[in-house]
Amino acid sequence: MSDQPAYSRRLITSIALLIAFAVTVLLPALVWFQNYRKEVVEMELLASVFADQVTQQAATGDPEFWKSHAQPLADVLGARLDPTRADEARFIETAAGERVVIVGRMPSSLSLTRAASFKMAGDMSGRVVIVRSQRQLVEVTIFALLLGSTLGFGIYLALAHLPMRDIERAIDLLAEERERSRQMFAHARDGMLSYDDYLKITDANKAAELLFGRDRSTIVGQHLQTLFDVAGTRGQRDGNLWLESGKDFEVSARGSDGSLIPVEVSVGRIEDRKEVCRIAIVRNLTARRAVESDLNLFVNYDSLTRLPNRDYFRELLSEALFRAQRRGSSVGLLFLDLSRFKLVNDALGHAVGDKLLCATARRLQQTLAHAEWPGRGLSGLAKKEALVSRLGGDEFAIILEELTDPAGAEKVARQVIDAIREPFDIEGHEVSIGSSVGIAIFPEHADFVGKLIRAADLAMYQARTIGHNSFHVWSESLETGRQERLDLEARLRRGLAAEAFELHYQPILGLSADVVEGVEVLLRWQDGEDNLLLPPDFIDVLEDIGMIREVGAWVMRTACLQLRGWIDAGHSGLRLSVNLSQHQFNDPDLAQTTAAAIADSGIDPACLELALSENTLSQSAARSHATLQALRDIGVRIALDRFGTGLSCLASLKQLPLTTLKVDLFFVHDLVESDSSRAIAQTVIDLGRALDLQTIAVGVEREEQRQMLQAMGCDLYQGFLATPPMSARSCLAWIEQHGSHGQPKLSLVS
Numbered sequence: 001m002s003d004q005p006a007y008s009r010r011l012i013t014s015i016a017l018l019i020a021f022a023v024t025v026l027l028p029a030l031v032w033f034q035n036y037r038k039e040v041v042e043m044e045l046l047a048s049v050f051a052d053q054v055t056q057q058a059a060t061g062d063p064e065f066w067k068s069h070a071q072p073l074a075d076v077l078g079a080r081l082d083p084t085r086a087d088e089a090r091f092i093e094t095a096a097g098e099r100v101v102i103v104g105r106m107p108s109s110l111s112l113t114r115a116a117s118f119k120m121a122g123d124m125s126g127r128v129v130i131v132r133s134q135r136q137l138v139e140v141t142i143f144a145l146l147l148g149s150t151l152g153f154g155i156y157l158a159l160a161h162l163p164m165r166d167i168e169r170a171i172d173l174l175a176e177e178r179e180r181s182r183q184m185f186a187h188a189r190d191g192m193l194s195y196d197d198y199l200k201i202t203d204a205n206k207a208a209e210l211l212f213g214r215d216r217s218t219i220v221g222q223h224l225q226t227l228f229d230v231a232g233t234r235g236q237r238d239g240n241l242w243l244e245s246g247k248d249f250e251v252s253a254r255g256s257d258g259s260l261i262p263v264e265v266s267v268g269r270i271e272d273r274k275e276v277c278r279i280a281i282v283r284n285l286t287a288r289r290a291v292e293s294d295l296n297l298f299v300n301y302d303s304l305t306r307l308p309n310r311d312y313f314r315e316l317l318s319e320a321l322f323r324a325q326r327r328g329s330s331v332g333l334l335f336l337d338l339s340r341f342k343l344v345n346d347a348l349g350h351a352v353g354d355k356l357l358c359a360t361a362r363r364l365q366q367t368l369a370h371a372e373w374p375g376r377g378l379s380g381l382a383k384k385e386a387l388v389s390r391l392g393g394d395e396f397a398i399i400l401e402e403l404t405d406p407a408g409a410e411k412v413a414r415q416v417i418d419a420i421r422e423p424f425d426i427e428g429h430e431v432s433i434g435s436s437v438g439i440a441i442f443p444e445h446a447d448f449v450g451k452l453i454r455a456a457d458l459a460m461y462q463a464r465t466i467g468h469n470s471f472h473v474w475s476e477s478l479e480t481g482r483q484e485r486l487d488l489e490a491r492l493r494r495g496l497a498a499e500a501f502e503l504h505y506q507p508i509l510g511l512s513a514d515v516v517e518g519v520e521v522l523l524r525w526q527d528g529e530d531n532l533l534l535p536p537d538f539i540d541v542l543e544d545i546g547m548i549r550e551v552g553a554w555v556m557r558t559a560c561l562q563l564r565g566w567i568d569a570g571h572s573g574l575r576l577s578v579n580l581s582q583h584q585f586n587d588p589d590l591a592q593t594t595a596a597a598i599a600d601s602g603i604d605p606a607c608l609e610l611a612l613s614e615n616t617l618s619q620s621a622a623r624s625h626a627t628l629q630a631l632r633d634i635g636v637r638i639a640l641d642r643f644g645t646g647l648s649c650l651a652s653l654k655q656l657p658l659t660t661l662k663v664d665l666f667f668v669h670d671l672v673e674s675d676s677s678r679a680i681a682q683t684v685i686d687l688g689r690a691l692d693l694q695t696i697a698v699g700v701e702r703e704e705q706r707q708m709l710q711a712m713g714c715d716l717y718q719g720f721l722a723t724p725p726m727s728a729r730s731c732l733a734w735i736e737q738h739g740s741h742g743q744p745k746l747s748l749v750s
Helices: 004-057 070-077 135-187 206-212 239-243 286-300 310-327 341-348 350-370 407-421 449-466 476-497 539-544 548-568 590-601 621-634 650-655 665-669 675-690 703-712 728-738
Strands: 088-094 099-104 111-119 125-133 191-195 201-204 248-254 260-271 276-284 330-339 388-392 395-403 424-426 429-431 434-442 470-473 501-510 516-526 575-579 608-613 637-643 660-663 694-698 716-718
Touching: 004 070, 004 088, 004 111, 004 125, 004 135, 070 088, 070 099, 191 206, 206 248, 206 276, 260 286, 286 310, 310 330, 310 388, 310 395, 310 449, 330 407, 330 449, 341 350, 341 429, 350 388, 350 395, 350 407, 350 424, 350 429, 395 407, 407 434, 407 470, 434 449, 449 470, 449 476, 476 516, 476 539, 501 548, 501 728, 516 548, 516 716, 516 728, 539 548, 548 575, 548 590, 575 637, 590 608, 590 621, 608 660, 621 637, 660 675, 665 675, 665 694, 675 694, 675 703
Parallel strands: 434 470, 516 575, 575 608, 608 637, 637 660, 660 694, 694 716
Antiparallel strands: 088 099, 088 125, 111 125, 191 201, 191 276, 248 260, 260 276, 330 395, 330 434, 388 395, 424 429, 501 516, 501 716
């Protein structure tokens, strides 16, 4: 680059001289040519005109014509001739060369002559000659030459000197750019290699030294592909790939210790005036691959158990079905739901619950790693832990590939159930849980992913209804039951919108005075004109589809308004008993909903009694106590229903803020015939008296039962002996007939 300014200067000077010379010569030449051409055309035209005029006047061939017509001819030639002009002469010359008529004065030198011939009558002929001085043309041309020289010199100065400053500035900028590029090359964070068309490395930066673990001196001169894994992808094997400008590809770089480093290579080409340089930018992908791995783990795997999540499970299942279809084998799908997990999670906390899920995942993986089923391993398929996935919550899925006998899935299900049944040691707690497993087989039960998942889910739901630690294989009847269930759900939603739910009431009577002390509220669903359904037919579905909260709030509000109407009629001694399901009791807004119903109706909170089953309260003692205390703080009464049928301990019973114990109809039913039932009923009644709780016997159908309960000291009873549940209007008529603690007349809420 050292001779670049001199070369540029010589080139610019030559171009400037050429342009200056062209301007200097061409300008006067152009002026001379234009003026000369103008003179020639003008003189030839005048000579021709004058010749025509002479011919017209010389009509005869009289030899004395020139003498007799000398003056008229002179006037013709002198037309438009400036008399003072001394540089032009016009004359008529005979054929003999005699000048007979002359006008003007002959130029002394540098003249231009043009003539036009004419012929008259007889032998007379000649020509008209115009001679004009060219001195003026020479003067104009000389002036143009001077002007052109001046202009050419100015152009030369402008072109020869002014561009050089810009060129030198551009050269300096180019040098700076080259230095900047060199610095960028040297200090770039990515490794950079320059090489020629033969893939011989000509330079390497510091980042490349660090990347390859080699000094620059050991890199330069090497063949490019010696630094990369030639046994890898096409990118390493195909040398032409390194010569394609703008090409990006991923390869493995070879470290000094032989380790392979994932890199991304971008190939470029730099053309100079004398040479072509190729550049390879080598970017280390180790960190990116780690991030991608973490992202893949985040997207495809459950963050808690590190098992494939629901979305990735569907992808794995789809791939398994594709392989099975290609091989002509079967795939078993097991859906697993943990029993008692919620109880453990609520009792011991979410931290223990999370560790229990992780321990369950590990146990499932260990069990499946050693599990065998007919067909496993026939195609060399490895036993992968990815066979187990977590679908969410306490649900897991297991994929069994290469299944040749559906019975093999049942065998694995038993192994899984047995493994989960073994106690877990979680932070010093011995935790026992169970499982319910649903089984579906591809292609026997379903021929695509969605249907197979639905079949396994249905089978798991059925196994859950059978009981803990059981499995169930999908059958066509489950699909029919599912359709019936979906139809029931749809009818329930329509029923809620159409206000098809109604309340029935069953009086509660005192055993001593046999008067109405209160009424129990019972929900009914009018499903069609002649189909009145009881809660056992639809409560579970209401809970499953999330409608129990809305229906429960409606029951509470409507019942309280009905009681308000009765109280306004003077029956202030009545109380209202409303049953709560487990889902309602678990509603965090239960106390707020109850308080709102009481406030809207204006009843005394002590007139409202909420009844809960023993099993509902046993789910979580701490939470149950908090919820019950919140309800008692409002002022409502709390009844423990079906006491004696659950597993609650007496110690927890003492701590709960209860007001009433209900003797379950299971013991009342054979109270007269069974000594054990009598003993249990007596125990419940005595316990209630000891704890200062009111006791109610449920399901009294015979007079002998009523009398025996009265003798045992039970406070209240209800059942078909008195009356079955009735509509509000019928209940009004019944109470008016039998009387209550208040006035005998009741009114209905419209």
